[in-house]
Amino acid sequence: MIGSRDAYVDGFIDFVSDSPSSYHAVAALGTTLAAAGFRRVREDESWDPLRAGSRGLTIRDGALIAWRAGEGLSATSPVRILGCHTDSPGFVLKPRPDFEAEGWAQAGVEIYGGPLLNSWLDRDLALAGRVVTREGVQHLVRTGAVARIPQLAIHLDREVGSGLVLDKQRHTQPVLGVAGAGASVHQLLASAAGVSANDIAGADVRLADAQPPARIGAAGELLASPRLDNLSSVFAGLRALVETEPAPGTIAVLAAFDHEELGSESRSGASGPFLEEVLGRLFSGIGAGAEERARALSGSWCLSADAGHAVHPNYPDRHDPRVRPRAGGGPMLKLNAKQRYASDAHGAALWRRCCEAAGIPAQEFVSHNGVPCGSTIGPLTATRIGIRTVDVGVPLLSMHSARELAHVDDLRGLAAATAAFFAGS
Template sequence: MKITAAQYAQAQDLLDFIDASPSPWHAVQTCANRLQAAGFCRLEEVDRWALESGGKYYVVRGGSSIIAFAVGSQPLADSGLRLIGAHTDSPGLRLKPKPAEDAAGMVRLGVEVYGGPILATFADRDLSLAGRVNVRSGSGHVSRLVRFDTPLLRLPNLAIHMNREVNESGLKFNKQTELPLLLGVSADGSKAEARFRAPIAAALGVAPDDLLTWELNAYDTQKGSLWGVDREFIANSQLDNLASCHAALSALLATPAPAATCLCAFFDHEEVGSESAAGAGGSFVQDVLARLAGQARLDAEDQRRMLARSFFISADMAHAWHPNFPAAYEPCHRVTVNAGPVIKSNANQRYSTDSNSAARFMAICAKAGVPCQQYAHRTDLGCGSTIGPIVAARLGIASVDVGAPMWAMHSIRESAGVLDHHYMIAALSGAFAE
């Protein structure tokens, strides 16, 4: 398999992007840093906007969702918008508001299961904490990001001598009693709460009592890697769906002067249904589009024309065919790694693709010189969904669901293909240039 130095560089940049983004709040900060470096101006929802033709902007909601856009040279009502959506969150374990407890001299942290992770993959990993903390300040409170690069936590397995059926019955955890993460040994009679607060307060340079609230998740400290005989595969956490965020952002940054206005929308809370102010089920993208239309002085008629000429690509990862589990896949829809982006279809509208939008994406790929594949889920298995149907329904625009093929979706360590990430960037760049 021939992979160029430039394609390896794209894959490594993806790994660096993910490694810098161990929580949705860090992912948005990583995006913002790259956008600012490329000349994008930050907007605030509480301010009045003054957009310029050819201007590049971004806006953040809730700290964990971000929309970036480049104003095109053509009138909005005549060209419509080119939108790509993805999500910043991944399944995993989130700390409870009061997580620390003493268990016979050991401090452990209570967690809630966020979304649908493969829980067994969290066992025996070098875990740490990342997210945001609200800290007391003179004006009330301020939100601060925090991450620990070194392992703080662990979910040790029970020895096989005490769980003799584990290899036959599978590794299972009771979510309430067996998932709490071990933090350390109770020291010098200190309470578990103090043991938990101390490292966070030290990292932020504040007093432990000044920590008010937090949204923290456990993450795997092992960095991403390339693997395979020819280093043709990627391994990392959160490929679902930071790989799509990185591909879309890379495509936007590679489109400096678009004809049509181009927009990337990366939402939080997809893994838990999207129904939040910062999620795709909220008003974030509609509010931004309304302000774009207002800045362009579009009346109600022209706003409808704008939406009718728009196209939305919902970019989320896809299920690659696994040679060890061939029975899990629909015949004739076995998509393979490093064979190109996947168009995802479902008759029950779990994906937003229809025959027209699929053909349009095929044409985009063909023009970009990118192969593409088609996927449908086995009929006797429940099919997951994406932000695609949600955004398409709220905006009333043509939409397609696509994604790069991957293995072990929702594992703490997922895998995908180097070439597929290159193909996805090229296809999304073609969509912005359409």
């Protein structure tokens, strides 16, 4: 059982707070899964045969795949996958990030994905990610609030109220302190890692909003948080996998990929080989040859879970005039005629069964014909693996902002529906 709404949201707040980067997210996932009896296996070691009740996980950089086998396994047992992603739009450090300008110490950053740039202005920002020493040892790093991207005062730009225009290079470099006061990115990262600055040979580090998630709204029904896109789906998959016995004869899988915001084309992204390789090893572990694997995949499903758009009260014309997803109306089935989402009629029926079994409301999302539709890992997974896929997600306001907004019922509802999916609805 997923548990009460408040307990679920409290757990989610803790998870987001522990996950300022994709590398921290998979570390937090791994810790929770290990405590629930999931055994971590390395990709370069031999894996044990898959048996009823087996629980395992493997990590590749900022991605994680975990699995839980049901009773009555056979060589043609299908998989039920919750696919999601661990990254979010924002800023990453450039090489040689330290520089000075006009008496200020600053950090050079590069834009990652498609963030709402203005939402990152005048926020207290931390540095978070991983560094690797000359010996090849990886360290997760996280600082306190050390940086800020300052907006130009209105007195120096009287037209800002008519439209803010930010140059992506000149106007987005954060301030760390005053020049000559010892502010240094590498010193901050070295201190966080517990190593010498000279020992750091590589870094994958991003800016992170230092403000923790918070319940807001007149009745506390809303959650304002960084990285709801897409930690809302990652945590839902985690809780469902830990707390649900898979349907007999099936294997439940959580596939949390990195780099979705960049198009997923990486070794740890959904367009890479990670899932295909893990599934191949799992199928081999139950004695499946090529014929049995094909039969297993034909009966398998992927629930591609990624955040979607609630109707915005100040911009109602940007949404379809009749399909109007609401905050608190339940997680959404996402549909698109151009296959930007992979849902079809069979997927819609599956999703309806899952929501009914979980006792939660459901709603649909479709784009306004005049507004381009984003995409997810769903079509990528369907194309690469050939598995039936349905796209779903929690409705948000302010998607791709440094701080997004969701209804707490929808957050828990996605986990409950995912649990029903793993249980065989």
